Amino acid sequence: MITRLPEADLPFPATAVKTSVLQSEHGQLVFFQILDDVDIPAHSHKAQWGTVLEGQVELTIGGETRMYGPGSAYYIAPGVVHSARAPAGAKVIDFFEEPDRYKLR
Amino acid sequence: MITRLPEADLPFPATAVKTSVLQSEHGQLVFFQILDDVDIPAHSHKAQWGTVLEGQVELTIGGETRMYGPGSAYYIAPGVVHSARAPAGAKVIDFFEEPDRYKLR
Secondary structure, three states, X not given: OOOXXXXXXXXXXXXXXXXXXXXXXXXXXXXXXEOOOEEEEXXXXXXXXXXXXXXXXXXXXXOEEEEEOOOOEEEEOOOOOEEEEEOOOOEEEEEEOOOOOOOEO | OOOOOOOEOOOOOOOXXXXXXXXXXXXXXXXXXXXXXXXXXXXXXXXXXXXEEEOOEEEEEOOEEEEEOOOOEEEEOOOOOEEEEEOOOOEEEEEEOOOOOOOEO
C-alpha cells in the first residue's frame, strides 16, 4: 500500500533509497527505505519533522550529532543546517513543511 | 507544523483526540494525539498501516490482542476487524488506503 505511492526524485539511485510520497497543499510526507548506506550532505530548508521506524540513523542538526533509533523523533527548525548518515536497512518517515520539497519521479 | 494540518471529523470530542491529516489521491495519513483515554470499537475498512510514536496502544487485530509501543508498527489487511484502546498521552501515525477515510473538520 505504501510502496505504491509516487517516488521522490532524489539525487540518489533508486537502488540506494526507495521513497514513497504523500503530498498535499500542506506539506510532503516521505517514507524513506534505505537500501544502501547513504550520506546526506549538510543542507537546510523549511521545517522538517521525522521519526525512525527501523535501524539507527545518525543526524547532525545545527552542529549536534546524535543517533536516532526506532520510536525516536526529531524536529529541524526552518533554516537549520543538518546532515545524515543512514545505513542500509533503515526506515524513516519525514514530514516537510514544503509541499514541493521533492519533485516526483 | 504538523498541528497546523486539517483535523479529521472523528466520533470523539476534540478534547479527547487531536488529529492532523495529510491527504492525497493515494491515501490519508493521520497523526493522532490522544488527550483522553479512548476505546475505538471493532470495525473494518480498507488497508491501514500504523506506527506508535509515544505511549502504549492496545490493538486487537483479527482477534489477536497486543500492546504496541514507540517504534512498533502494524499492518491491518483490508476487511480485517480491529479495535483499539489508546490511553491519554499516546501518539500514533496511521496511513489509510482510502483517501476519504475521514472527512475533514
